[in-house]
Amino acid sequence: MRKIRLSLVLLVLIVAGLGQVRVSAQGGWRQWDIYTQDGSSVEASPLGMRKDGRFTRSMDPKEIGYVRGRIDYLAARTKQLPAPPTGEFKQDLVVMLDGKRTFGRVTFKSLKFSEGSITQNGRTMTLENVAYIKFAHPKKKKIYRKHRTS
Numbered sequence: 461m462r463k464i465r466l467s468l469v470l471l472v473l474i475v476a477g478l479g480q481v482r483v484s485a486q487g488g489w490r491q492w493d494i495y496t497q498d499g500s501s502v503e504a505s506p507l508g509m510r511k512d513g514r515f516t517r518s519m520d521p522k523e524i525g526y527v528r529g530r531i532d533y534l535a536a537r538t539k540q541l542p543a544p545p546t547g548e549f550k551q552d553l554v555v556m557l558d559g560k561r562t563f564g565r566v567t568f569k570s571l572k573f574s575e576g577s578i579t580q581n582g583r584t585m586t587l588e589n590v591a592y593i594k595f596a597h598p599k600k601k602k603i604y605r606k607h608r609t610s
Contacts (some may be wrong), residue, residue, distance in 0.1 A: 489574040491537040496530050497597065507534065509571035533594035536587075545594040554580055555592040566593055 492507040494517060504517035514525030515534070533545055533553075542559040552566040564581040577586050578593070 492574055493535045493537060494526055495532045495535060496526065497532050503537075504534075504574070506574040507571065508573065509568055509576075513568075515571075528595060529597070531595055532597075533592050535592050536590060538591070541591045545592050549594065549596050552580070552596050553592070553594040554578070554585075554590060555594070557589050557591045559591075566595070 489506040492504040493501050494504050494507070494515060495501045502517050504515070506519065508516040508519070510516055510525050512525075514527055515531060516523050516525040535541070535544060536557075538557070541557070542555055545553050545555055545561075549563065551563040554562050554566060556562075562580060567579045568576065569579055569584065570576040571587070575587055577584055578590070579585075
């Protein structure tokens with residue numbers, strides 16, 4: 461009888477311990493922030509991408525999303541992040557959690573529930589170790605034309 465009670469107590473403790481391990485915020489996915497060109501930001505929980513290339517900030521299938529051209533950068537929400545990227549760049553910038561930076565066009569291979577993979581400079585990487593993705597928004601050159609005077 462005592463063995464059965466001890467076994468039940470151990471089973472309860474093990475099950476309770478497993479329950480503690482699985483507890484995660486917002487369904488278990490990492491949250492991101494979307495910083496837009498106008499200086500505003502929204503929380504993406506989870507970050508995703510629709511088939512038309514728009515970034516989404518929820519699981520709502522009716523969400524319109526954000527076009528890449530409107531986004532300044534994406535920022536992972538985690539305890540320790542390097543300094544956020546500032547300035548304008550001619551190429552996309554990826555900043556890893558360890559602070560390493562790489563430049564080059566970023567293509568999203570997949571992005572669902574805040575995780576996925578990107579390609580930059582022919583190299584595919586997961587978003588697991590990415591802190592920021594800052595999109596290039598090169599200024600368009602103004603064309604000056606000479607005015608004729610007659």
